Amino acid sequence: MTGLRERKKAATRRAIQDHALRLFLDRGYDRTTVADIAEAAGVSPMTFFRYFPTKEDVVEYDEYDPVLAELVVARPAEEHALAAVGAAVAAALATLGEGELATVLVRTRLVLRTPALRARRSAGEGATRDLLAGALARREGREDATHAHRVAAAAAVAALTTALEIWVDEDGRRHLAAVVDEAFGALLDGVGHRAPGG
Amino acid sequence: MTGLRERKKAATRRAIQDHALRLFLDRGYDRTTVADIAEAAGVSPMTFFRYFPTKEDVVEYDEYDPVLAELVVARPAEEHALAAVGAAVAAALATLGEGELATVLVRTRLVLRTPALRARRSAGEGATRDLLAGALARREGREDATHAHRVAAAAAVAALTTALEIWVDEDGRRHLAAVVDEAFGALLDGVGHRAPGG
DNA sequence: GCGGGAAGTGATAGTAACTCACACATGAGA
């Protein structure tokens, strides 16, 4: 695990990622070529693609998905699916510190404001949806997700994404957890599972 | 309106689109180059890009959005936002004939199964969300969409998209309206509280 | 009906993301 080879590889990967993010924030995503990134990181353009299949992939969207799925499975089966996901997200967010949240804000802003990255993210949401749908099924002791589970998962991801957008729009002035709570609350109000107002 | 110039332009646009769709279905999206399409349509690659900014744009996603928005505005203000959108979609679908629906199925299948097109579509959903959010606001006599409207619109689009996925998965065996109704119903009733499938 | 101007088109040349084939070097294991 700690061979020189693997450490070098990890360092190279990190270097590419760090320089890429710095350049993207500095001069914009489209104004930064892969060649620029490679040169800044001290590798050849080839090597860039050995580490990341596409230019978009160099911006990693922190993957809390598996954690979130487990938290969803742990929620009581009687709870409304959207409420379960909302609670799971709240629990996941509680583990994030101020610094981490600030980093997430910067990166989320970059992704949401760059069409190419936004499209990439949308595509990735499909995986999150599937994972969540499976988690909702397992929460009820089912093996496979039903159509209802898929719809609920899709709606939950949509609520989460909208919360992130609102959070970025507000420049992170409110705590992300508050915005997420508001978003899921709004959905649940409409469905009659929560008292209106808030 | 009926100048020779404009008619030719429309014909060229149509020719490019038709040949593109045919080639995509025939040999796949990635296996078809813009040069192939241009040659089949009898124009230069340059001209292709004069008509469509990107290769992805040549696959048009029928734009029912404005119609849908108006139908949403017409729903009673007391109705739940999701129910309002669901009813509006049902009304919009009622105007489609068998043939049109079959075309939508073919095109939707192509889009959902081609990563590049799927990503493009996801990006376009942002516009639909904004339009729907505005419609939900206007339905209540408001001028601007609140956060709640945005979340509801996002959830509605997610439900609609999931319905389309399920519809394609089932190869269009059920009527799209039935699948859409099931999807919105699942969201309104709550997961696991309604028999899935039909 | 005609002549000036605009609009559509093509050829050429270029940028940038990504791929492939091959050769080299260096760290890992015997």
Added chain:
DNA sequence: TCTCATGTGTGAGTTACTATCACTTCCCGC
């Protein structure tokens, strides 16, 4: 130390997409 797998660079190529310029064809005011 020797071997070999693995990471890396070089170079050449494909494809989406852009910019410039020149040519043709249609439209419209005279």
